[in-house]
Amino acid sequence: MINDIRVGALIASSSVKRGNKKTLVFIVFVLSLIFMNLVFLPSMIGGMTVLFTGFMQDYPYGDVVIEPTGDNTYINNADSVLKKVRAVEGVRAATKRLDVGASIDHKQNVVGVTVTGMLPTEEYEISQYPYIITDGDFLGELSRDEIIIGAMIAGTGFGSEIYDNLGEVKVGSLVDVTYSNGVKKTYKVKGIMEGTFELVDLNALVHYKEIEEVYGLEESKATSVVVRIDKQGTEEQIQDKIREAGVNEQVFTWADKSETLIKQAMQSMGAIDIMSKFVSLIVGAALILIIIYINILNKKKEIGILKAIGITPRSIVLSYAFLSTFYVSLGIIAGLALYLSLMLYFQANPVVFYETMEIRPVIDPMLLIQSIITMLTLSVIAGTLPAWSVSKESILKAIWGR
């Protein structure tokens, strides 16, 4: 066996050393593309996931979110919850919100929305809402009868053609809001917000006091308490600490909350991802097989000669296993270089969705390792099978073709 390996290595190395360099470059190039194909799309999808989870943190859930227990609609005495939460080490900021269902109408157009009642000054520390006002201004501490409207329902933003909208609502327009309890109120549009994200752009914001009044709530009720923390990645510790601090409501991390949502969104993505990987693998395997098979057909005579002079079929097969491993290793290295430069490019020039959603691909080392192992395994099989079948042919047939 040792002899087989040594001889296999000798045959393979002389074949690389003196073989056609153009063919080598071509094979390596094709293999690098196959590798790219395996890792590129998943990286983009990874980038989309990061973007999506970023939205979850920046708007509805913060890093940690506290919601009412059981069937309760509200957290009772949110202020005491806030007091406890703010005292927890590692918490940067926290605020309370009141989410309610409502419909907005303007000039015979009606759309259903979630209206979030919030404390505007606190939101600067909590969310991106204050920073995404494209027209007009964000709410202020004294904002009453004023509303911020998402760009998609305003009928101005990207995506408004897909959803029902109010048809050209502008800053200063008057809209009527009918709340889920039947109360109807007219608001002046103070600003239009555009987060290029449906959960934001299909909603509306008013001052916390508005909701309190409309629903006749007392003693600082909230549908959620949104918490931001000092250090990303410590969500779960903070979650525990908040519970230990005596908060008896439900405490979730953003990941818990977005899990279901992301799962849904990513399921279709995941399916595409898996399918694309599968197709890449099949195409890759077929290409590797074809390349190496053609290569071997050209060397049929050589294989016959080697056998005729007493070289064992095993060393011949091994030499092709070495050869294809070599090709594929070069292909992987070239593919990695290509991939990393593309990653660098897309870090600097992200793909833009919805005009402002910037998708930066994410490099997943596990995925890279997985792809490298897959490619290597494939190549050994693809390289060995044809060599094995040719080495089984009779010597006469291999050398003289009959």
Place this chain on the structure above:
Amino acid sequence: MIVVKDLKRYYGSGETAVKALNGVSFEIKKGEFVAIMGASGSGKTTLLRILALLDDATAGEYTIRGLKVSSLPEAERSYYRLTQVGYVFQDYALINEMSAAENVYVLSMMEGKSKKESYKTALEALEKVGLKGKEDRIPDELSGGEKQRVAIARAIAKKPDIMFADEPCANLDTNNSKQVLDVFKDLNDNHGQTIVMVTHEHWHTEYVDRVITLEDGVLVSDEMMDESGEEK
């Protein structure tokens, strides 16, 4: 050392079968230098390939030193080819991507010798065929005669029991042919190398001890030669 009894080799079957060998019997003793002659298509190459275990006989018996090699399994045949048989192909059959030295020493490595030792053996064999200094050239950088001599070096480097050569001078001019035949003669005279060589050049018989002649797949004459190449 070689005994062939009623050896037959048919290509195809039934009415249309080509009877390339149709019952050939002879013996070859150790240390003999035998020429196989005959018209084109008489079955010389077919016979040599069977003797060198590159092909199988359709019928008949073939023994080397009493061992019935015709019925050996492939792995053993492969080992036998490696260790006991040297074969010089009519068309050299060198590996184009290997240097002259590599073409020769790949076999020593297969036999389990160290790389250094293998290289040394290869250089010695190449020197013996007059190719000293050309060991690093690849076949494309060698003339036909030089390639033929690399093929011979490959066959003799492992010091085989028997060496087979199929028209080793077919592509060579007289000068080169003489060089090759001198190498064979030297191996035979000074090292007792058994050689079976196919040829159709009559003057080659000067070098050999014995001439076997085939015609349409049967042996028609088997004669010993004296020093001058004349029949005894």
